[in-house]
Amino acid sequence: MKWLTVCLSLLVSPVLAEEVVLGLSQDQVAITADFDGSEILLFGAVKREEPIAAEPLEVVIAVSGPQSPLTVRRKERKFGIWINTDAVEIDAAPSFYAVATSAPFSEVISNVEDQRHKVSIPRAIRSVGAPMDVLDAQSFSEAVIRIRTAEGSYQLRENAIQFDQQTLFRTSIKMPANLTEGDYSTRIFLTREGRVVSQFETVINVNKVGLERWLFDLSRNQPLIYGLMSLAIAIAAGWMASAAFQLLRRG
Structure with missing residues (x-):
């Protein structure tokens, strides 16, 4: 058998x-x-x-x-502006x-x-x-x-x-x-x-991995903290750029 x-x-x-x-x-x-x-x-x-x-x-x-679904839109120029006319859902x-x-x-x-x-x-x-x-x-x-x-x-x-x-x-x-x-x-x-x-x-x-992984996890798990941190970085970057510009003008 x-x-x-x-x-x-x-x-x-x-x-x-x-x-x-x-x-x-x-x-x-x-x-x-x-x-x-x-x-x-x-x-x-x-x-x-x-x-x-x-x-x-x-x-x-x-x-x-x-794979992921996505929506594909067609734009056409009408009355001088571009607008969405047709859309097709791609399943994957x-x-x-x-x-x-x-x-x-x-x-x-x-x-x-x-x-x-x-x-x-x-x-x-x-x-x-x-x-x-x-x-x-x-x-x-x-x-x-x-x-x-x-x-x-x-x-x-x-x-x-x-x-x-x-x-x-x-x-x-x-x-x-x-x-x-x-x-x-x-x-x-x-x-x-x-x-x-x-x-x-x-x-x-x-x-x-590394910093990319930490930022990605933070944006998903702690969106408020991620948003505040992004805002703080943007403000600091703007202040530093302004300070550098002022120094250049004085020089």
Whole structure:
């Protein structure tokens, strides 16, 4: 009976011929007062149970920051002033999203697999519906992508993964200074002829530390004290600037 159970488990969960073995230069990013961004090195290898197949493998790596809903508004100039006209609720959009590939994106993963695993930047943004009176709702999601790409928060890095001898791969992901605190999901896909043959997932943790952490906690837990302290700092800065100006005038 035990032998039968083992056989059935092997049939249900077959051993993969190719699997991802991943490494990270760091699995934590500390946001300090002088934080100006970070670069994460991702490297790994393909573990095989069989000889290398004739069709080449490709690698896709996607790093996604915490997701949150947001409202996208359209402004139009009417009667000489800019006013909000339409608004669309985006159900979830990652604060940071980077995709790196070993070849052009359209060659490494098919549209069907992209839809299934939500790898590309447009697929990572979830927008269920829009008001009936908004005709071009898709343009609102495109605006989010355009703005965050310009900020460096969204990145598509084609041909950025070095893949040696169909076994070892490595790349780096530039993380900007305006990172949101939280867990950053990191997914690695092995693909062949556009199909995903293996995948691996890990997490990069991003946290505020030191003065940044203390100020953040103070603003959340003691907003009155934080407000008074901010006011005092502003008054002191204004007084010092005024005193310095007076000294310069006398000099």
